[in-house]
Amino acid sequence: MKITVLCIAKTSDSYLLTGxxxxxxxxxxxxxxxxxxxxxxxxxxxxxxxxxxxxxxALFLKNIQSTDALFLLDENGKEFTSRKFSEFLDKxxxxxxxxxxxxxxxxxxxxxxxxxxxxxxxxxxxxxxxxQMIRLLFLEQLYRAxxxxxxxxxxxx
Numbered sequence: 011m012k013i014t015v016l017c018i019a020k021t022s023d024s025y026l027l028t029g030x031x032x033x034x035x036x037x038x039x040x041x042x043x044x045x046x047x048x049x050x051x052x053x054x055x056x057x058x059x060x061x062x063x064x065x066x067x068a069l070f071l072k073n074i075q076s077t078d079a080l081f082l083l084d085e086n087g088k089e090f091t092s093r094k095f096s097e098f099l100d101k102x103x104x105x106x107x108x109x110x111x112x113x114x115x116x117x118x119x120x121x122x123x124x125x126x127x128x129x130x131x132x133x134x135x136x137x138x139x140x141x142q143m144i145r146l147l148f149l150e151q152l153y154r155a156x157x158x159x160x161x162x163x164x165x166x167x
Contacts, residue, residue: 011041011042011102011103011106011107011108011109011110012041012042012043012044012108012109012110013041013042013043013044013109013110013111013112013152014043014044014045014046014073014078014109014110014111014112015043015044015045015046015111015112015113015114015145015148015149016046016048016070016073016074016111016112016113016114017046017047017048017113017114017115017141017145018047018048018050018051018066018069018114018115018116018141019047019048019049019050019116019141019142020047021047021142021145022142023142026142026143026145026146029146029149029150030045030145030146030149033146033149033150033152033153034149036153037149037152037153037156040153040156040159040160041152041156043152046073048066048069048070048073049069050116051065051066051069059118060121062116062118063118063119063120063121063124064121064123066115066116066120066121067120067121067123067124070113070124071127074111074127075109077108077109078109078110078111079102079107079109079110079111079129080111080113080127080128080129081110081111081112081113081128081129081130081131081132082112082113082115082120082124082125082128082130082131082132083112083113083114083115083131083132083133083134083144083148084115084119084120084131084132084133085119085133085135085136085138086131086133087130087131087132087133088130088131088132088133089132089133089134089135089136090132092151092154092155092158092165093158093165093167095132095151095154095155096154096155096156096158096159098155099152099155099156099159100159112132112148113128114141114144114145114148115141116141117140117141134147134148134151
């Protein structure tokens with residue numbers, strides 16, 4: 011199984027990049043991970059929210075195959091414990107999911123079309139985080155999940 015994470019815009023804060031690079035490096039021991047930062051929509055400040063979301067949808071869809079298992083990182087999604095998230099990933103591997111894709115949207119989330127295309131939504135917390143910060147948090151949770159599956163001493167119950 012391969013995991014692809016698609017997000018809008020480049021990560022700009024150096025402290026986030028440092029952490030993200032560390033967890034991407036660690037994850038290489040467990041899984042093939044493709045991290046894709048899509049370009050921001052041009053003239054976004056001149057667009058209505060729905061127009062912007064529709065343009066971001068087009069960017070996402072260019073990078074998603076019809077066979078991909080797609081999950082949105084969304085504040086209204088299903089919450090997992092770290093152990094349950096590892097079980098979710100394990101189930102996807104057992105199901106022979108070839109490409110598990112997670113989307114991190116921009117500040118306004120996702121278009122209705124993306125919600126319809128996705129197999130589900132996952133929330134990392136009921137709290138709101140910046141779309142930049144959630145990248146590091148999600149990478150850490152991916153690493154934690156795989157360390158749980160491999161019985162490594164990273165996660166403590």
